[in-house]
Amino acid sequence: MVAVDHIGRDPISKFTYQGLGFSDAAEVFVFISGIACAFAYTSLLHKKGWRHLIYALGARSARIYVYYSLSSVAMILIVSAAATVWGHNIQINDYVGVMKNTDPIAAMWLALSLISPSDLSDILVFYIVMTLIGVPMFLVGLRRDATLTLVASALVWAFSQKFFGSLLSLGDYWALNPFAWQFLFGIGMFVGVKRKSPLHDWQWSLVPIAWTVVSVALVYKGIMRVSHHLGIEADWLAISPSTLIEMKTNLSALRLIHFLSVALLVTRYLDPTSGLLRRPVLAPIINMGTRSLEVYSITVVLSLSAHIIVNIYHPHTIDKILIDCVIFAIMLLTMMACGSRTHRPLWHH
Numbered sequence: 001m002v003a004v005d006h007i008g009r010d011p012i013s014k015f016t017y018q019g020l021g022f023s024d025a026a027e028v029f030v031f032i033s034g035i036a037c038a039f040a041y042t043s044l045l046h047k048k049g050w051r052h053l054i055y056a057l058g059a060r061s062a063r064i065y066v067y068y069s070l071s072s073v074a075m076i077l078i079v080s081a082a083a084t085v086w087g088h089n090i091q092i093n094d095y096v097g098v099m100k101n102t103d104p105i106a107a108m109w110l111a112l113s114l115i116s117p118s119d120l121s122d123i124l125v126f127y128i129v130m131t132l133i134g135v136p137m138f139l140v141g142l143r144r145d146a147t148l149t150l151v152a153s154a155l156v157w158a159f160s161q162k163f164f165g166s167l168l169s170l171g172d173y174w175a176l177n178p179f180a181w182q183f184l185f186g187i188g189m190f191v192g193v194k195r196k197s198p199l200h201d202w203q204w205s206l207v208p209i210a211w212t213v214v215s216v217a218l219v220y221k222g223i224m225r226v227s228h229h230l231g232i233e234a235d236w237l238a239i240s241p242s243t244l245i246e247m248k249t250n251l252s253a254l255r256l257i258h259f260l261s262v263a264l265l266v267t268r269y270l271d272p273t274s275g276l277l278r279r280p281v282l283a284p285i286i287n288m289g290t291r292s293l294e295v296y297s298i299t300v301v302l303s304l305s306a307h308i309i310v311n312i313y314h315p316h317t318i319d320k321i322l323i324d325c326v327i328f329a330i331m332l333l334t335m336m337a338c339g340s341r342t343h344r345p346l347w348h349h
Contacts, residue, residue, distance in 0.1 A: 001025040002296065003327050006120065006303040008310050011317050012324055019225075021217030023259035026123070026248065030181055031263065033127065034188020037135050038142075042193055045139060053136070061131045064293060068124035071297040072111040075118055075304050080104040082308050090312060098304060120300040122175050124293075129178050130185050138189045150190055157183035161250055180251040184259070207268055210261035217258050288335045298334045302327045 001017055002025055004010040018024035045053045079095045097119030101107040110116040117125045141149030160179035220237070227234035239247075247255055270276070277286075288295050306323050309315070315323070 002029075003299045003303045003306075003331070004324055006300070007306045007320075007323075009320075010306075010310075010324065011320055019221055021214060021221060021258045021262070022247075022252075023255045023262070024248075026176065027184060027251075027255065027259040029123070030126075030176075030184050031188040031259070033130070034185040034190075035192040036188075037131070037185075038138075038189040038192020041135055041139060053139075057131050057135060061128045064124050064128050064131065067293050067297040068117075068121050068128070069112055071121040071124075071300055072118040073108055074301045075099075075120065076104055076107045076111065078301070078305055078308070080107075082312075086312055090308065094311075095304075095308075116173070119175060120304065121297070124297075126174070126176050126178055126181065130182065134182055134185055135189070138186050139193075142190060142193045146190060146194065150186060153183045153186040157251065157256075161252070175249065177250045180249075184251060184256065187260075203264065203268065206264060210264045210268075213258055213261040214265060284332055284335070288331060291335045291338045294338045295331050295334055299327070299331055302330060 004012045005016055005018055005025060007013070013019070016025070017028065041053060041056070044056055075098045079099045082090050099107045100110045100116045100118070107118075111118045111121075114125060138149065138153075141152070157180050160177055223232070223234055224238065226232075246252075276282075306327060309323065310320065
C-alpha cells in the first residue's frame with residue numbers, strides 16, 4: 001500500500017485500503033507499531049528492568065535514524081539526478097517535499113540534521129520520537145493506570161486538534177502531528193499490553209456502529225469515484241485537498257473513528273488462529289512485516305523512482321502494473337537479503 005499509494009495514478013492504488021474510507025495505511029502502520037512496541041518492550045522491562053529497556057530504545061532509535069538517513073539521501077540523489085537527466089521534463093520544485101533545497105548538499109543537511117525531514121521518510125522521525133519518549137511514557141502510565149493513561153492521551157489528541165497549527169507552530173515540520181498521532185500509537189500499546197481491545201467489554205454493542213461507519217465511508221468513496229462518470233453532481237460532497245492534508249496531519253476524528261471501526265471489525269471477524277493466516281501465499285507478506293523498517297525504507301525510494309518515471313514517460317496501465325511487480329519483487333528480495341525472522345505469532349507470546 002505504501003508503494004502504490006505514492007505513485008501517481010497507479011492502477012493498483014484504486015484497490016488499496018485508502019479507497020475504502022477516510023483513513024489510510026498510515027493509521028495501520030502507527031497502530032501496529034504501538035502493538036509491536038508493547039509486546040517487545042513490556043517483556044523486556046519485565047525481564048531486565050528499566051536500564052536495559054532504555055538501552056534497547058536508544059539502540060532502536062539509532063537504527064531507525066540510520067534507515068531514515070539512507071532513504072532520505074537516496075531520494076534526494078534520485079530527484080537531483082532526474083532533474084539533471086530530464087531537466088526539460090522534471091523540476092526540483094515539483095519534489096520540494098523530498099528535496100527541501102535545490103542544492104543536493106544543502107537538502108541532505110536539512111534532512112540529516114532533522115531541521116526539515118524529507119517527505120515519505122519523515123514518518124521514521126515520528127517513530128524515533130515515539131520510541132524515545134512515547135514508549136517509556138506509555139509503559140509507565142499503562143502499568144499504573146491504563147484507563148487514565150489512555151484518557152490523558154486522548155486529551156492531548158483533542159488539544160492538538162485546535163492548537164497544533166497556531167500555538168505550536170510545527171505544522172510545516174511534521175507530516176504527522178506527534179501530539180495527535182501519539183493517541184493511536186497509545187491505543188496500540190494499550191492493546192499490546194492488555195492483549196485485548198480497549199473496548200472489549202462493549203465490543204458486541206459497538207459492532208453495529210462500526211459497520212455503519214465503515215459502510216457510510218465506503219458508499220461516500222464510491223459516490224465520489226463514479227459520480228463524474230455517471231454525470232452526477234457531487235462536488236458539494238468533495239473535501240478539498242488542503243482539508244484532506246490537514247485531516248491526516250492532525251489525525252482528525254473522522255479518520256480516527258473510521259480506522260478504529262475497521263480495526264474493531266477485523267478483530268471481531270478474523271480469529272488469530274484462522275487458517276487463512278497460515279496459507280503459504282501469505283508467508284512472504286508476513287515475513288516482510290518482520291522486516292518492516294528495512295522494507296519500508298527501500299519502498300519509499302522505489303515508489304519515488306516509479307513516480308518520477310510515470311510522470312516523465314506516462315506509461316500505459318499494463319506497464320504501470322509491471323513497474324509495481326518489479327517494486328514488489330525488490331521488496332521481497334530485500335526481506336530475503338536481511339533474513340526473515342521466523343517467530344510464533346505474537347498472540348502466542
